[in-house]
Amino acid sequence: MEWLNYHHLFYFWTVMREGSLTAASSRLSLAPSTVSAQLSRLEEVLGGKLFLRVGRNLEPTDLGRLVFRYADEIFSLGREMMDTIRGRPVAGPLSLKTGVVDVLPKLIVRKLLEPALQLPEQVKLVCLENKEDALLAELAMHTLDVVLSDAPLRAGLSVKAYSHLLGECGITFFAVEKLAGKLRADFPQSLHEAPMLLPMEMTALRGALERWFSTLGIRPTIAGEFDDNALLNVFGQEGDGVFVAPTVIEAEVLRQHRVQVVGRTQAVKERYYAISVERIIKHPAVAAILEAARHNLFMMK
Incomplete structure (x- = not known):
């Protein structure tokens, strides 16, 4: 596995956010030459230029813009993780990453997910549609919060997850x-x-x-x-x-x-089933989906 130096990535991310090498160096309390050297090492690892000099300014390349999108998500998740661990309120909307097995009717998916969008807090919904096996692999890596399916988890799979009947x-x-x-x-x-x-x-x-x-x-x-x-x-x-x-x-x-x-x-x-890595659902948006499906949409007792 190729390992990435996240210090170097953080310096690059800071340059992008601050808009210049000088401003980023001031923010990091480092000399501009030090930050520049770290950026060069990151470029060596990635195999391409992250910036082009246009006049006195640095403009990101296509690679630079791509790396920044990933870096922005990486460090945003890092802040969210630390806030969660320390018991601090997590800033921004609640994220709900949902996998949808591709055979499910789109109308039923909308009905199932609707209660999550009606929570008092803002919810950022991300939907990924794919075959069941691909979605379960994503669930196992914790890149998805829940998978909506028309069948329970099959016996014999290596994925440790739980099937919750919605109705x-x-x-x-x-x-x-x-x-x-x-x-x-x-x-x-x-x-x-x-x-x-x-x-x-x-x-x-x-x-x-x-x-x-x-x-x-x-x-x-x-x-x-x-x-x-x-x-x-x-x-x-x-x-x-x-x-x-x-x-x-x-x-x-x-x-x-x-x-x-x-x-x-x-x-x-x-x-219809919600498949999660949790035996007892803790994610508030997933809990809202289960509650509404069982007691409103399908009226299960």
């Missing part, structure tokens, strides 16, 4: 007006050979739907398989097939996609 609900089938009108009367048998837009295989919802279809002897025509839920909904909105969404966001789907309800079932459940 569950049935699903609603949607289609454009012309298709919905044909299928509504004899639902769910009407779905036999009907064009269906489905999530990819190996997802929790796909497996539950296929088991339900098999129980009823229904074999829809698979008109499309999608690994992106938002794209699936766009095709459904254009009339390419029937698609499903959690019943809890039915009103939002109808409004946003201008479709109609074909039917509903409680036999297929969508479940």
Whole structure:
């Protein structure tokens, strides 16, 4: 592993913030030649110039601007860590870094996260969407506070984390007006050979739907398989097939996609989980998400 001298990085960060080598030297109580020498050593390690001299001024290079963005976050987190350890109030908004498994409907993600944004203190929300394994790796490194998923943590994973059930609900089938009108009367048998837009295989919802279809002897025509839920909904909105969404966001789907309800079932459940490294949730924003999901959105007892 390549080790970085954080003293050198701190000198560079100070020069950027103060706007000049002279001002930074005064702030650091060091001679300008000393600071300049430390910057040169940092440039050697990074393999590129951090500044260019323009007249009497120093202008950051592209590398310099990139390094400054990282340095600014590093030293901001350092201050926050020390404030937390010393029991001092942490300045600035509360940060909530959330991983979102990419199969989750965007509308349900917004509903789940909304309570965090309504806390009395300001919350800075950062959302990262990716595959579950990639997000769990980030969670294990503590770069994420929580991961929202449609399945609990799988057994056998090396990640030490805990699954917190947020709630569950049935699903609603949607289609454009012309298709919905044909299928509504004899639902769910009407779905036999009907064009269906489905999530990819190996997802929790796909497996539950296929088991339900098999129980009823229904074999829809698979008109499309999608690994992106938002794209699936766009095709459904254009009339390419029937698609499903959690019943809890039915009103939002109808409004946003201008479709109609074909039917509903409680036999297929969508479940949502918050996965964290904490057995007992301490992060106030994550706690707000759990509380609202269980007692308002899904009304769990």
